[in-house]
Amino acid sequence: MDDGGSFVAVRRIPQGLDRTNTCHATSDEVVAGSTAWLGRSLSCVCVQRKAGESRPSFDLTPAQEDCLQRLQNRLDIAYDSSIPEHQEALRALWKAAFPEEELRDLISEQWKEMGWQGKDPSTDFRGGGFISLENLLYLARNFPKSFQDLLKKQEGERAMWEYPFAVAGVNITFMLIQMLDLEAVKPRTFIGATFLKFLSENESAFDLLYCITFKLMDHKWLAMHASYMDFNAVMKSTRRQLERELLQDDVTRLEDLPSYRLLTR
Secondary structure: OOOOOOOOOOOOOOOOOOOOOOOOOOOHHOOOOOOOOOOOOOOOEEEEOOOOOOOOOOOOOOOHHHHHHHHHHHHOOOOOOOOOHHHHHHHHHHHOOOOOEEEEEOOHHHHHHOOOOOOOOOOOOOOOHHHHHHHHHHHHHHOOOHHHHHOOOOOOOOOOOOHHHHHHHHHHHHHHHOOOOOOOOOOOOOOHHHHHHHHHHOOOOHHHOOOOOHHHHHHHHHHOOOOHHHOOOOOOOHHHHHHHHHHOOOOOOOOOOOHHOOOOO
């Protein structure tokens, strides 16, 4: 890594998702590299559809349409440092991460301790919007031990150059949006349709799946003896594993996923 350089990439997305976007997920078609991504070593874990490829379409019940619309509304909210609710959420994240250390200011060099690229986390949230902050807070509040283990890299034999916790979290939010095809009006993949069933039964399903995915990613990281140059490969492996688990016949809720057992409270 160059002196002073950043190896973390976060995709800059516009405020409001394009529901007609055709960049969707099949794990065998992952393509890397985009000028929309920042950094030297991480790249977009997204896919491009093959020419002429048809997609299944899944009809939704009114209740499912409602659940999907509410989640999509969350996805459309950009992080805005001028909104008091967003400021308080950011302070709450710091408090959850470092309860014994006072945050001096919302723009501070202290944020680098959590794995943000600079002293202002709002620049990194552009990659995933306000929901990426909500995801991190959900992990901290519902699985505090896993949150601390991931933040402080407390499990396993760690690499000399580790992935930065916070920005990795934003990448996971974005990857899940892609994998689940959440930009579409209704699911066009079996993965998306399966997730929507879970969402209709648990409105926090996206947040819970985020926690599972983060923990699974770290598990893969350790199993692959990865270093920061391997982040994309780890993310692709994580995604494939998650897709396989979501389609298992005996999985009727997210808590049935084998990787759910990696989480600790």
